[in-house]
Amino acid sequence: MSESTKYFLPEDRMPKAWYNLAADLPTPLPPALHPGTGQPIGPADLAPIFPNAVIEQEVSTERWIEIPEPVREVYRLWRPSPLIRARRLEQALGTPAKIFFKYEGVSPAGSHKPNTAVPQAFYNKQEGVKRLSTETGAGQWGSSLAFAGSLFGLEVEVYMVKVSYNQKPYRRALMETYGATCIASPSTLTQAGRDILARHPDSNGSLGIAISEAVEVAASRDDTKYALGSVLNHVCLHQTIIGEEAMMQMEMAGESPDVVIACTGGGSNFAGLAFPYVRENLKGAKVRIVGVEPASCPTLTKGLYAYDFGDTGKLTPMVKMHTLGATFMPPGSHSGGLRYHGMAPMVSHVMELGLMEARSYHQTECFAAAVQFARAEGIVPAPESSHAVKAAIAEALRCKEEGKAETILFNLSGHGHFDMQAYTDYFSGKLIDPQFDQQALAAALEELPKAG
Amino acid sequence: MSESTKYFLPEDRMPKAWYNLAADLPTPLPPALHPGTGQPIGPADLAPIFPNAVIEQEVSTERWIEIPEPVREVYRLWRPSPLIRARRLEQALGTPAKIFFKYEGVSPAGSHKPNTAVPQAFYNKQEGVKRLSTETGAGQWGSSLAFAGSLFGLEVEVYMVKVSYNQKPYRRALMETYGATCIASPSTLTQAGRDILARHPDSNGSLGIAISEAVEVAASRDDTKYALGSVLNHVCLHQTIIGEEAMMQMEMAGESPDVVIACTGGGSNFAGLAFPYVRENLKGAKVRIVGVEPASCPTLTKGLYAYDFGDTGKLTPMVKMHTLGATFMPPGSHSGGLRYHGMAPMVSHVMELGLMEARSYHQTECFAAAVQFARAEGIVPAPESSHAVKAAIAEALRCKEEGKAETILFNLSGHGHFDMQAYTDYFSGKLIDPQFDQQALAAALEELPKAG
Numbered sequence: 001m002s003e004s005t006k007y008f009l010p011e012d013r014m015p016k017a018w019y020n021l022a023a024d025l026p027t028p029l030p031p032a033l034h035p036g037t038g039q040p041i042g043p044a045d046l047a048p049i050f051p052n053a054v055i056e057q058e059v060s061t062e063r064w065i066e067i068p069e070p071v072r073e074v075y076r077l078w079r080p081s082p083l084i085r086a087r088r089l090e091q092a093l094g095t096p097a098k099i100f101f102k103y104e105g106v107s108p109a110g111s112h113k114p115n116t117a118v119p120q121a122f123y124n125k126q127e128g129v130k131r132l133s134t135e136t137g138a139g140q141w142g143s144s145l146a147f148a149g150s151l152f153g154l155e156v157e158v159y160m161v162k163v164s165y166n167q168k169p170y171r172r173a174l175m176e177t178y179g180a181t182c183i184a185s186p187s188t189l190t191q192a193g194r195d196i197l198a199r200h201p202d203s204n205g206s207l208g209i210a211i212s213e214a215v216e217v218a219a220s221r222d223d224t225k226y227a228l229g230s231v232l233n234h235v236c237l238h239q240t241i242i243g244e245e246a247m248m249q250m251e252m253a254g255e256s257p258d259v260v261i262a263c264t265g266g267g268s269n270f271a272g273l274a275f276p277y278v279r280e281n282l283k284g285a286k287v288r289i290v291g292v293e294p295a296s297c298p299t300l301t302k303g304l305y306a307y308d309f310g311d312t313g314k315l316t317p318m319v320k321m322h323t324l325g326a327t328f329m330p331p332g333s334h335s336g337g338l339r340y341h342g343m344a345p346m347v348s349h350v351m352e353l354g355l356m357e358a359r360s361y362h363q364t365e366c367f368a369a370a371v372q373f374a375r376a377e378g379i380v381p382a383p384e385s386s387h388a389v390k391a392a393i394a395e396a397l398r399c400k401e402e403g404k405a406e407t408i409l410f411n412l413s414g415h416g417h418f419d420m421q422a423y424t425d426y427f428s429g430k431l432i433d434p435q436f437d438q439q440a441l442a443a444a445l446e447e448l449p450k451a452g
Numbered sequence: 453m454s455e456s457t458k459y460f461l462p463e464d465r466m467p468k469a470w471y472n473l474a475a476d477l478p479t480p481l482p483p484a485l486h487p488g489t490g491q492p493i494g495p496a497d498l499a500p501i502f503p504n505a506v507i508e509q510e511v512s513t514e515r516w517i518e519i520p521e522p523v524r525e526v527y528r529l530w531r532p533s534p535l536i537r538a539r540r541l542e543q544a545l546g547t548p549a550k551i552f553f554k555y556e557g558v559s560p561a562g563s564h565k566p567n568t569a570v571p572q573a574f575y576n577k578q579e580g581v582k583r584l585s586t587e588t589g590a591g592q593w594g595s596s597l598a599f600a601g602s603l604f605g606l607e608v609e610v611y612m613v614k615v616s617y618n619q620k621p622y623r624r625a626l627m628e629t630y631g632a633t634c635i636a637s638p639s640t641l642t643q644a645g646r647d648i649l650a651r652h653p654d655s656n657g658s659l660g661i662a663i664s665e666a667v668e669v670a671a672s673r674d675d676t677k678y679a680l681g682s683v684l685n686h687v688c689l690h691q692t693i694i695g696e697e698a699m700m701q702m703e704m705a706g707e708s709p710d711v712v713i714a715c716t717g718g719g720s721n722f723a724g725l726a727f728p729y730v731r732e733n734l735k736g737a738k739v740r741i742v743g744v745e746p747a748s749c750p751t752l753t754k755g756l757y758a759y760d761f762g763d764t765g766k767l768t769p770m771v772k773m774h775t776l777g778a779t780f781m782p783p784g785s786h787s788g789g790l791r792y793h794g795m796a797p798m799v800s801h802v803m804e805l806g807l808m809e810a811r812s813y814h815q816t817e818c819f820a821a822a823v824q825f826a827r828a829e830g831i832v833p834a835p836e837s838s839h840a841v842k843a844a845i846a847e848a849l850r851c852k853e854e855g856k857a858e859t860i861l862f863n864l865s866g867h868g869h870f871d872m873q874a875y876t877d878y879f880s881g882k883l884i885d886p887q888f889d890q891q892a893l894a895a896a897l898e899e900l901p902k903a904g
Contacts, residue, residue, distance in 0.1 A: 005528040008460045076457040077830050108830025150827040170872035375602040378560025417869035420622035
């Protein structure tokens with residue numbers, strides 16, 4: 001085999017700007033609404049918790065937004081990330097398809113999350129912020145922000161869902177290695193935490209609670225802002241460096257994808273790879289774009305496109321998105337990063353415009369795909385990323401059936417080094433496929449806000 | 453900052469041959485001796501446990517040994533590995549020195565070990581072997597051989613020191629993900645294991661015992677061979693791809709190292725980076741070459757250069773090496789990969805010839821260095837590799853004191869994602885520096901074989 005396996009862009013070809021899909025959307029994104037008044041929110045509403053540069057990006061319709069040089073300098077620690085041809089997987093499947101993946105697990109924190117953690121830390125530092133607060137579930141986001149904070153000299157305070165705090169001590173150790181403080185949520189440090197503990201002293205916590213704690217801390221301290229790891233427009237924006245690089249690398253490989261695949265939780269790793277291809281489709285290209293979600297939390301495939309809150313406590317602005325209802329509690333699974341009731345408004349809008357497809361898989365079939373991938377390519381995927389692996393394999397097998405030599409590109413958003421308990425459970429047969437609860441969905445959708 | 457941070461060789465410049473230092477040594481390596489007769493061993497003595505191709509490499513004095521194309525094809529999954537300039541660490545230290553590191557943690561198993569696991573699996577497969585047996589301590593080597601076995605369709609049976617088997621379930625999960633079988637040692641599957649259990653039913657195991665079990669399995673089954681992850685000549689040989697790549701990448705960077713640094717346990721990651729530079733020194737270059745070992749297991753700095761056994765059970769051939777005595781039990785530490793009583797005979801020979809320096813550090817100062825490195829460069833080093841990080845920082849601070857802009861190159865042999873318990877212990881103040889026991893050393897040296 002003489003052809004290349006990996007495609008590395010030289011550092012001087014690393015993109016100098018993020019791509020903003022808002023500039024090219026045929027219809028604009030519905031505005032976010034104030035939780036109290038139901039009226040569109042303005043920058044002033046967000047100022048207590050986000051720096052100005054981030055707020056500007058959140059509402060910008062500029063097509064290209066320059067990546068500041070200090071951010072590019074940090075990106076160079078691991079970017080451009082490799083594009084890899086999964087030749088051994090192709091052989092194992094016996095498919096005529098060509099399978100490529102963009103590998104974001106090479107980042108220090110092991111996933112795509114630092115792509116946005118680094119600029120968020122930079123903008124906050126530039127505006128004189130001393131401390132960032134955030135929430136984390138499984139810990140991918142918390143460790144990424146901890147890493148970014150350490151590089152820009154910002155304190156980072158991470159409210160980690162208590163059940164994960166206790167079950168995943170090594171993610172916590174990673175955050176501490178980067179110098180961050182990690183607090184089990186609900187905590188006694190915030191009013192939100194104390195309220196919950198008064199009612200539920202044994203609470204295991206939830207992302208919704210942890211968000212409330214982190215936001216409260218940011219809103220109540222002058223030197224502290226809040227950082228979010230997915231869902232919002234500026235987060236999707238920062239991730240587009242994935243797709244911009246991939247496009248150049250596919251060109252280096254002399255290929256062009258027929259299908260582009262990424263998993264969807266809050267939507268940012270999907271947006272990162274897919275939005276540049278959505279742009280090309282709007283100009284006439286015909287790339288199939290596929291979002292993959294867990295069958296236990298099927299936001300795009302079973303949710304409603306409606307205004308809803310971002311958190312369980314209904315304190316955030318309302319955004320129009322695919323949602324299972326802010327009070328819907330997704331069943332436990334090993335893909336903590338995909339257990340979110342909503343979807344990035346920008347991704348939801350793309351879905352509504354018919355510019356993408358969505359599908360869902362159960363976690364055991366995703367782990368089976370991840371193990372097959374690991375045995376062929378060596379890399380152990382994060383449970384979240386295994387959803388994209390599963391879909392890529394399904395597409396490759398379809399190509400085999402149909403005798404088509406299509407080119408498949410997927411985003412391997414992270415490695416699974418900190419998720420080996422999930423693999424242990426899978427091998428020991430302990431892993432079950434949580435069934436989706438239609439009645440709980442109906443009840444949660446009943447509670448959607450009437451606004452919008 | 454406009455200069456590059458990372459240097460990637462294109463795949464077509466990946467070395468086509470391993471470098472064999474035996475060809476250039478001013479005096480030849482003393483032969484290995486038969487444990488029974490005390491006479492030099494021949495290929496026939498090794499045939500029951502190693503394939504012919506490996507035995508040939510073990511005794512070869514050819515300067516260049518071709519890397520088979522199927523091995524290169526697998527190497528391409530992660531090789532050439534990056535050379536990275538640690539610009540942020542330089543800034544943090546305020547040193548005029550330039551610090552470069554070769555990063556081997558990009559391999560699927562997270563360390564340099566697959567560089568030899570892959571060719572060993574390949575040669576065994578080629579000679580019709582069905583199954584490989586091996587031992588592992590912390591699990592780096594076991595997971596690397598498991599990975600290599602999965603790619604060539606070989607069964608892999610790993611005898612894992614029982615205390616690690618219980619303490620490090622995630623390394624075990626990684627081996628199982630690659631399809632290997634992992635057995636707690638001592639086990640009831642071998643005579644060696646049963647003997648130990650009869651005398652010590654609660655035995656926690658040791659590398660020496662696990663080696664005996666793995667060798668017994670290989671020697672007693674026709675379809676099974678044994679694989680070793682360090683110490684032997686062929687292992688050092690396979691690792692030289694690290695130094696050959698690094699040399700080309702330093703040239704890309706327009707630099708040439710004044711000091712080359714690697715940690716030393718069995719000696720293979722050190723040999724991998726250093727031997728190509730030893731060659732250049734033998735031709736007149738003047739690069740300082742530094743091996744770094746734990747103060748609790750100071751083979752090169754406090755051991756004797758003498759014939760000794762490779763295992764505690766004294767079943768292996770005797771080799772001339774720096775040794776603390778085969779019965780010396782290194783105190784527990786988080787650098788499992790450096791807890792070996794001996795040293796690669798080839799590295800020991802290089803030391804005796806005055807072609808390298810050696811020094812030792814305590815583990816807490818190594819963890820402090822590793823944390824400083826992680827906060828500057830993002831990568832969390834493996835505890836073993838932190839010894840090289842510590843030495844590189846010490847050299848950079850010396851340069852600062854002396855006002856010298858030297859160029860430092862070290863081998864970051866692996867990441868610490870599976871070693872976060874060690875970091876947790878470090879942060880909680882639980883980590884102690886085991887003192888080196890001079891009396892135990894004296895007692896163990898008393899027991900050295902008289903042969904040779």
